[in-house]
Amino acid sequence: MIRGGTGGKTPQKHGLRFEKRTDFATVISGIPGYSVRDDCVIFEGKDVAKLYKKNKLYSKLLGPLGVDVTKLISKKLLPDDAVLVLVNKTLYIVETKFQTVAGSVDEKLQTCDFKLKQYKKLVHPLGLNVKYVYVLNDWFRKKEYKDVLDYIKSVGCDYFFYELPLGYLGLPVPHD
Numbered sequence: 001m002i003r004g005g006t007g008g009k010t011p012q013k014h015g016l017r018f019e020k021r022t023d024f025a026t027v028i029s030g031i032p033g034y035s036v037r038d039d040c041v042i043f044e045g046k047d048v049a050k051l052y053k054k055n056k057l058y059s060k061l062l063g064p065l066g067v068d069v070t071k072l073i074s075k076k077l078l079p080d081d082a083v084l085v086l087v088n089k090t091l092y093i094v095e096t097k098f099q100t101v102a103g104s105v106d107e108k109l110q111t112c113d114f115k116l117k118q119y120k121k122l123v124h125p126l127g128l129n130v131k132y133v134y135v136l137n138d139w140f141r142k143k144e145y146k147d148v149l150d151y152i153k154s155v156g157c158d159y160f161f162y163e164l165p166l167g168y169l170g171l172p173v174p175h176d
Contacts, residue, residue: 024081024094025051031166033174041083043172052082057122065126072121079119088170090129093119099139109134109148113155133168134159 025036035042039056041049052061057079062069069076081094093115099105116132123130134152136159152159158168166173 023053024083025053031174033172041171043174048086048171049169050084050086052084053080054078057082062122062126067122067125069122072124073118077115077118077122083169084128085170088129089127090131090170091119091123092169093130093132094135094164095133096135097140098137106148109140109145109152112152112157116155116157132157133164135164136161 025039025041028034028041029036033044036051039051039053039060040047041051050061055076055078058069058076061082061084079093080096083092083094084090085092095112097105097109112132112134116130119130119132134157138161140149140159141161149159160168
């Protein structure tokens with residue numbers, strides 16, 4: 001497992017490998033011992049995480065637990081994936097950004113600090129921690145992204161290339 005955005009194209013032994021348009025539920029379901037049922041991540045028969053994609057963060061987590069979003073933030077954020085890891089009570093906001101030409105994604109990477117703060121406001125009433133992480137493709141390894149990648153780390157967000165290590169999320173690693 002490689003931490004801090006230094007992973008490569010080859011699959012790592014205990015990482016969630018992402019491709020363009022692949023969501024968390026699909027990726028984790030492909031790991032031995034894991035399954036997903038009704039947005040619940042199960043490892044060897046135990047619930048280990050809950051998944052909240054896009055609007056489900058509001059309809060399945062925040063709303064049912066009495067969080068009045070309109071009093072906390074002025075505009076909804078819709079995460080690619082939000083993973084609530086039960087053992088560490090941390091909500092991981094996972095944004096997958098795959099680019100092949102220069103465009104708007106360049107600027108989107110620079111918004112992680114603001115979005116992290118907004119998500120923290122949303123889950124503060126629930127006593128949850130929040131981590132904001134990008135899964136990127138090789139386009140962002142170019143030297144012109146060095147400052148942006150440094151910035152992402154400097155504001156307490158993270159990034160990885162193509163995969164997300166299970167250990168980073170605090171999820172169980174399958175036995176060899």
